[in-house]
Amino acid sequence: MAVYTEVADEDLRAFVGEYDIGAVVSCKGIAEGVENSNYLLQTDRGNYILTLYEKRVNPTDLPFFIGLMEHLARQGLRCPTPVAGRDGIALRHLCDRPAAIVSFLKGLWPRRITAAHCAALGRAMADLHQKGLSYAGSRPNSLGPKAWRPLFEQEAHRTDEVKPGLADFLRHELDHLERHWPQDLPIGIIHADLFPDNVFFQGDEVSGLIDFYFACTDFLAYDIAICLNAWCFEDDGSFNITKAHLLLWNYQQVRPLSAAEFRALPILARGSAIRFLLTRLYDWLNTPAGAFVKRKDPLEYERKLRFHASIEGAEAYGLHHDAPAAGKQ
Ligand SMILES: Nc1ncnc2c1ncn2[C@@H]1O[C@H](COP(=O)(O)OP(=O)(O)O)[C@@H](O)[C@H]1O
Numbered sequence: 001m002a003v004y005t006e007v008a009d010e011d012l013r014a015f016v017g018e019y020d021i022g023a024v025v026s027c028k029g030i031a032e033g034v035e036n037s038n039y040l041l042q043t044d045r046g047n048y049i050l051t052l053y054e055k056r057v058n059p060t061d062l063p064f065f066i067g068l069m070e071h072l073a074r075q076g077l078r079c080p081t082p083v084a085g086r087d088g089i090a091l092r093h094l095c096d097r098p099a100a101i102v103s104f105l106k107g108l109w110p111r112r113i114t115a116a117h118c119a120a121l122g123r124a125m126a127d128l129h130q131k132g133l134s135y136a137g138s139r140p141n142s143l144g145p146k147a148w149r150p151l152f153e154q155e156a157h158r159t160d161e162v163k164p165g166l167a168d169f170l171r172h173e174l175d176h177l178e179r180h181w182p183q184d185l186p187i188g189i190i191h192a193d194l195f196p197d198n199v200f201f202q203g204d205e206v207s208g209l210i211d212f213y214f215a216c217t218d219f220l221a222y223d224i225a226i227c228l229n230a231w232c233f234e235d236d237g238s239f240n241i242t243k244a245h246l247l248l249w250n251y252q253q254v255r256p257l258s259a260a261e262f263r264a265l266p267i268l269a270r271g272s273a274i275r276f277l278l279t280r281l282y283d284w285l286n287t288p289a290g291a292f293v294k295r296k297d298p299l300e301y302e303r304k305l306r307f308h309a310s311i312e313g314a315e316a317y318g319l320h321h322d323a324p325a326a327g328k329q
């Protein structure tokens, strides 16, 4: 589920009346997602998404997110475009929560990921990175390396309930990551949660990127590392080198990686794995029984983390850095 806040009909009509988008025909809660309340809003002029921002989004970050989507949409990236009210303001309030209406994107997110999806994702992510460079806003990554140890320590005493020995493993990983985290890779705006459920496709082409509510300023290559984890492992836990190769090769057709970025991919992938492992671990241990949210498996990310820790170098992702940027696939 992701409808935490029910909106009464009269509140909705008054809210939509502040926009020039026609009259409400219907408004249905969307079951997917975990962070915010989302509705598919139909008016007599078209379809929109109405989002009420819930407690896990810091309200002071919202102008950054809204401004980013406006900027990217203006640059021609297919992403939700915030709709302003008649007064020119996009970020408003509904039911005591910050709320916004954004454009509805066509397409579906892929339930079964193919190599062709990974290829298209690589280009779309590089395009996002290029278009984000001219965005004036910035936001530190609140789930970056400095956040990981405190997040772990909060749950350390209960971590072995999930798997015996997991706490020690995570402690060693955190030590390693703190010692080896890169310092001076190219920085820009990253999506930071570019999982399959946030990428819409029509056929094999990306038709839109959604859910910019973890976007932040960080190493661009860290976004790639997040995608290697989220897109290139099979259900049985095996790493699919063909998918990784296509993702990286296609990314580089739009934005070539520096040698330092390429070399850093394994450590960035380890960091990205621990970041999602830790937030999933927190949710696993803290989601009340009976809550209408599907908990995600933290151990999926332990297996991914072990894979990245076991490889010799970034070549294990199916590409050599000296491969020509626009060569044969
Ligand atoms: N702009 C959009 N166009 C079409 N569908 C959308 C759009 N934004 C969200 N959705 C739908 O809402 C669901 C949840 O959105 P998401 O932003 O991932 O929520 P959350 O931030 O709560 O995780 C998506 O899986 C999709 O079905």
Ligand SMILES: N[C@@H](CCOP(=O)(O)O)C(=O)O
Residues within 6 Å of the ligand: 033, 034, 035, 193, 195, 197, 198, 211, 276, 279, 280, 296
């Ligand atoms: N992608 C994260 C959880 C965030 O969920 P989203 O619905 O906001 O994309 C994970 O898989 O742990």
